Amino acid sequence: MVELIPFFKQQTDAFLFTQFGFWLFFGFVLGIHAIVYKKRWLRSGFLYLASLFFYYKTGGYFFTLLVFSTLIDYSIGIAMGHAEKKWYRRLLLILSLFINLGLLAYFKYAYFVSDSLNAMTGSHFFVKDYLADLFNYLFALDINSAKIILPVGISFFTFQTISYSVDVYRKEIKPVTSLVDFGFYVSFFPQLIAGPIVRAKSFIPQIYKSFVLSDRWFWQAVLFILGGLFKKMIISDYVAINLVDPIFLNPMGHSGFESLMAIYGYALQIYCDFSGYTDIALGVALLLGFHLPVNFNYPYKATSLIDFWRRWHISLSTWLRDYLYIPLGGSRKGSFRTYLNLLITMILGGIWHGAALNFILWGLLHGLGLILNRMFVSMFKPQKSPMLTFFGWFLTFHFVVFTWLVFRLDTIESTQMILYRLSSIFNFKQIVDILALHPYLYFLLLIGFVLHLLPTNWHRRGKCSFMKWPWFGKYVCVLLFVVCLVLLHDTSIQPFIYFRF
Numbered sequence: 487m488v489e490l491i492p493f494f495k496q497q498t499d500a501f502l503f504t505q506f507g508f509w510l511f512f513g514f515v516l517g518i519h520a521i522v523y524k525k526r527w528l529r530s531g532f533l534y535l536a537s538l539f540f541y542y543k544t545g546g547y548f549f550t551l552l553v554f555s556t557l558i559d560y561s562i563g564i565a566m567g568h569a570e571k572k573w574y575r576r577l578l579l580i581l582s583l584f585i586n587l588g589l590l591a592y593f594k595y596a597y598f599v600s601d602s603l604n605a606m607t608g609s610h611f612f613v614k615d616y617l618a619d620l621f622n623y624l625f626a627l628d629i630n631s632a633k634i635i636l637p638v639g640i641s642f643f644t645f646q647t648i649s650y651s652v653d654v655y656r657k658e659i660k661p662v663t664s665l666v667d668f669g670f671y672v673s674f675f676p677q678l679i680a681g682p683i684v685r686a687k688s689f690i691p692q693i694y695k696s697f698v699l700s701d702r703w704f705w706q707a708v709l710f711i712l713g714g715l716f717k718k719m720i721i722s723d724y725v726a727i728n729l730v731d732p733i734f735l736n737p738m739g740h741s742g743f744e745s746l747m748a749i750y751g752y753a754l755q756i757y758c759d760f761s762g763y764t765d766i767a768l769g770v771a772l773l774l775g776f777h778l779p780v781n782f783n784y785p786y787k788a789t790s791l792i793d794f795w796r797r798w799h800i801s802l803s804t805w806l807r808d809y810l811y812i813p814l815g816g817s818r819k820g821s822f823r824t825y826l827n828l829l830i831t832m833i834l835g836g837i838w839h840g841a842a843l844n845f846i847l848w849g850l851l852h853g854l855g856l857i858l859n860r861m862f863v864s865m866f867k868p869q870k871s872p873m874l875t876f877f878g879w880f881l882t883f884h885f886v887v888f889t890w891l892v893f894r895l896d897t898i899e900s901t902q903m904i905l906y907r908l909s910s911i912f913n914f915k916q917i918v919d920i921l922a923l924h925p926y927l928y929f930l931l932l933i934g935f936v937l938h939l940l941p942t943n944w945h946r947r948g949k950c951s952f953m954k955w956p957w958f959g960k961y962v963c964v965l966l967f968v969v970c971l972v973l974l975h976d977t978s979i980q981p982f983i984y985f986r987f
Contacts, residue, residue, distance in 0.1 A: 501540060501543045501544050502544070502981070502982070503714070503715070503718070503763065503766045503767075503982075504715070504718060504719055511540065511543075512770060515533075515536050515774075516773065516774075518532055518536075519532065519533070519774060523697040523775070524697075526693075526694065526696075527666070529697065530664075530666055530667055530670050530693055531666050533670055533674070533774065534666050534669050534670040534673065536675065537670065537673040537674055537675040537678065538552070538553070538669075538673060540675035540678070541638075541639070541673060541675070541678055541679070544638055544639075544679060545637055545638045545639070545679075547617075547618075547621055547629065548617075548635075548637035548638070548640075550617075551589065551617070551637055551640065552643060552672070552673055553669075555585075555586065555589070555643065555644065555647055555672065556647075556665075556668065556669045556672045556673065557665075558582070558585050558586075558647075559582055559586070559647040559650060559651055559668075559672075560662065560665050560668045560669070562578050562579075562581060562582045562651055563650065563651060563654045563661040563662060563668070564661050564663070565578050566578050566579070566651075566654050566655055566661060567654065567660065567661035575655055576655070578651075578655075579651055579652065579655040582647075582648070582651040583648065583651070586644050586647055586648050586651075587644075587648075589640070589644065590640060590641065590644045592634075593634060593635075593636055593637055593640060594636055594640070594641070594840070594841060595837075595841040596613040596634055597613060597634065597841070598841030598842065599841070600612065600613050613634055614631050614632060614633075614634065615629075615630075615631040615632075615633065615634045615635065616631070618630065618631035619631045636986070638679045638985055639678050639679030639680065639985075641838060641987050642677070642678070642679065642680065642681050642683055643672055643673070643678060645683050645802075645805055646671075646672060646683055646684060646685075646686075647672060648809070649683070649685055649686065649805060649808075649809060650668075650671075650685075650686040652809055653685070653686060653687060658687060659686055659687045659690070662686070662690060667690070667693050670693065671684075671686060671689050671690055671693070674689070674771070674776070676766075676767040676768075676770040676771040676774075676778070677764070677767045677771065677778055679985060680760070680763045680764070680767075680982055680984045680985060681763075681764060681767070681781060681799075681801055681802070681984070682764055682767070682778055682779050682780075682781040682800070682801035683801040683802060683805050684778060684779065684801070685779075688779065689776070689778075692775075692776050692777065697775040698775060699772075699773065699775055702953060703772055704773070705952070705953055705960065706769075706772065706949075707768075707769040707770070707772035707773045708769065708960075708964060709769070709949060709952070710765045710766065710768045710769030710772065711765070711766050711769035711770065712964065712967055712968075712971075713762075713765050714761075714762040714763065714764070714765030714766035714767075714769065715762070715766065715971055716762075716967075716971065717757075717758035717759070717761060717762030717765065718758060718759055718762035718763065718766075718982070719971055719974075719975040720930070720971065720974055720975060721754065721755075721758045721930060721933075721934045722754075722755045722756075722758035722759040722762060722980070723975065723980045724927070724930060724975075725751045725754060725755045725758075725927070725930065725931060725934070726751075726755050726759075726980050727980070728924070728927050729744075729747060729748055729751040729924075729927055729931070730748050730751045730752045730755055730894075733745060733747075733748035734748060734752075734894065734895065734900070734904070737900070737903040737904045737906075737907050738903060738907065740907065741907070741910065741912075741913075741916060741920065742907050742908050742909065742910035742912055743912055743916065743917050743920060744907075744920060745904050745907040745908055746908055747928070747931065748904075749887060749888065749890070749891055749904070750887060750931065750935075751931055752890055752891070752894050753786070753886070753887045753890050754931060754934045754935060754938075755983075756890060756893075756894075756983055757782070757785065757786065757938070758934060759980075759982055759983045759984070760782075760799070760982070760983060760984050761781065761782040763982050763984065764778075764781040764782065768780070768781075779800065779801055780800065781799060781800050781801050782797065782798065782799070782800065783796070783797040783800065784797060784938060784939075784942060785797035785798035785886075786883055786886070786935070786938055786939065787879070787938075787939060787942075788879070788882050788883075788886075789875050789878035789879045789882060790859050790863075790878050790882055791852070791855045791856050791859045791882055791885065791886075792856060792859050792860070792863075793882070794882055794886055795852075795856070802835070802838070803835075806831050806834070806835050807831075810830075810831050810834060811827055811828070811831040814827040814830060814831070815827055821864075824860070825857045825860070825861075828853055828856050828857055828860070829850070829853040829854070829857065830853075831853070832849045832850070832852045832853030832856065833846060833849040833850055833853055834849070835849050835852075836848045836849020836850065836852070837849065838987070839893075839987045840986070840987060842896065844892055844893060844895060844896055844897075845893065847892050848889055848892045848893045851889050851892065852889060855885055855889075891904060891905075
């Protein structure tokens, strides 16, 4: 059994989008795909195996959870398809929810629950990784089971399988009859570990269509990938290493201006990090002939908090709307119930990110903000005007930015220290000295926000202009861009933020 130890311990960072190993893997996938794409069953089978291998390399022995979740929801979907009585269908749905949410709760919230119980009751509950114990017992391994490690991507693929079961229960889609096709949907590697969350009714039909990759789609995919790498490697990582992390780790050792820049910097970092990942995922998927949903739509341009949540992490916000907010009653049962449903939805959205008080508080703040937003609109019915639009944008942007502070910092004390530093006197000469000391950093911060806030049609025109270039010019441009990425990126690439969720 000893020879199995390396097999179950293959978790590595080498297959992340910012690593050369992933692009070697993807090049291999594209090469085989070019051979098998004409036979649909062969294409699906190959991409499913490639996706399982990808998760095995990024998640280690936790890939068994992915396989288990796939088998459970595939079987439940088939059973619901044959069930004629509604009570039996409902029982199957409850079983799916219980298993999926149970696994998610165990790996993500076991420490939070046990610590809370211990604090309230004086008991001594402790948690351990029973899956690791099972592997140690079955295969004579030595995996450390004393600490539960969050399986990468579990929040994303769990929500995908739940949405599938609910949609089958509602008879909005028919059950997938092929285990390979269903497994491929659940585990498709570009979006597997950090989204976007993909609905079966939008993805499954694509599996049965012939592969098509037009010249326009090819270059659109390239632009997605390069834009995502730029956001992550040039902006997000550099801002994190040189501004956000040092100041948040030691706020009392920095000035109020630096603390303010760190708060703005984190807002830019988390956007570029997360949207950068999803841009790359969209591009990689498109090269394989699959269209994933857009997950971000320039969220910091939002002129209200309602507008922000239509632009930020769209696949999660629409999931929460369709599978939580609307089933709770949505806005159909009066103002009080509407506000309560909003609050519950946003708090649970905060908890989805992690079992910690800062995430709960972050969700609570956004829930209260959405309630105030709806109350203002219903009471005053404001008319659009340039002044009101600017005021709405300014207020929304700074509300979102300062709630990111709660999201980022683990303790109230850390948040208080940052806010205390903001109250210190802003000496103009000191600001000039700070800017002169790190000109590239603050220039990058400025460029990041300017690019984001540019009119949307400017971005569209830029892409359209690039599409019209001759093929030689496009290839030279891409090559130069890649060289610049390699030369400019910081040597220590940071993990994607949403891998922790």
